[in-house]
Amino acid sequence: MEEIKFYRYTLNxxxxxxxxxxxLDEFIVISETKKxxxxxxxxxxxxxxxxxxxxxxxxxxxxxxxxxxDFIRRTQKRIGWYKYFLEECNEWIKIADKCKNDKxxxxxxxxx
Numbered sequence: 001m002e003e004i005k006f007y008r009y010t011l012n013x014x015x016x017x018x019x020x021x022x023x024l025d026e027f028i029v030i031s032e033t034k035k036x037x038x039x040x041x042x043x044x045x046x047x048x049x050x051x052x053x054x055x056x057x058x059x060x061x062x063x064x065x066x067x068x069x070d071f072i073r074r075t076q077k078r079i080g081w082y083k084y085f086l087e088e089c090n091e092w093i094k095i096a097d098k099c100k101n102d103k104x105x106x107x108x109x110x111x112x
Contacts (some may be wrong), residue, residue, distance in 0.1 A: 003025065004029040005026055005029075006026075006027045006039055006060035006061060006062055006067075007060060007069070008024075008059060008071075009023070010025060024064065024087075027028065028040060035050065035052070036051060037049045041059070049062075
């Protein structure tokens with residue numbers, strides 16, 4: 001079997017100097033089935049990649065361009081989640097401020 005490679009971009013963050021850099025991870029196919037490629041991931045893990053190229057939700061891609069598009073898609077999705085959580089946290093802060101000023105707004109927990 002010829003050596004088939006798959007690619008995935010990841011963001012790395014260095015805490016010491018607070019720099020970010022994009023890295024391109026390369027994965028080599030270690031096994032192949034009728035529908036899947038199995039790639040080596042970390043020390044003891046395997047990941048599968050579909051042979052059917054219509055799947056958009058997969059771990060690694062057969063070209064660097066597709067890997068970059070997937071990185072952008074994953075990052076945009078992450079931004080959406082962070083925006084949602086930020087809005088939720090701001091709402092909880094508003095509720096906490098109201099409760100701090102008006103003790104009658106507290107709901108008694110059913111746990112205690």
